[in-house]
Amino acid sequence: SAVISQKPSRDICQRGTSLTIQCQVDSQVTMMFWYRQQPGQSLTLIATANQGSEATYESGFVIDKFPISRPNLTFSTLTVSNMSPEDSSIYLCSADTRGQGAETQYFGPGTRLLVL
């Protein structure tokens, strides 16, 4: 299994500012993902964070708005740039253990973001 931690757990930010969310996994993992979850809704994939290369973004999400870093096999960051109230959401980091005996995806506790 994989244990995932995220920082910060929650934040209140002003419109126009940026927030960087950190994600740490307790073991090396091949793939890491970033999701957004609106209150009461399902999970929407923002991007796949690839180690050593640029992230792969899903339709509707762009690198300028959500830059992602993946410097090694246990860590990733997601930045929410130039925030607006529409960015208020829960941001979830996820990692999968493919190649390590099982193709299983685990999630962090989430970062609850409120933009005023």
Added chain:
Amino acid sequence: GENVEQHPSTLSVQEGDSAVIKCTYSDSASNYFPWYKQELGKGPQLIIDIRSNVGEKKDQRIAVTLNKTAKHFSLHITETQPEDSAVYFCAASLGTGGFKTIFGAGTRLFVKA
């Protein structure tokens, strides 16, 4: 691309009764089907998963069944307890290659004591 539909959106049961959540998927190539439980204020937790070479899997009070022909899979919770109250998500993925997981819309389960 893959599409996962989940029903019901809300389910209320009496403590001790069984709860069943059903999902259908569209991509016949999908071969990995996890279920997640999300409690209020927490991230989704994997509770059980099933792969396409298996028709049923059980872990204590929870079980999952898969019908590949009909492209549907179900979560069964027996002897429900108040702590089972949460939102449950089904998902489907190819399991290899791009490994993109598609999630259902979620089912909010209420277990009444």
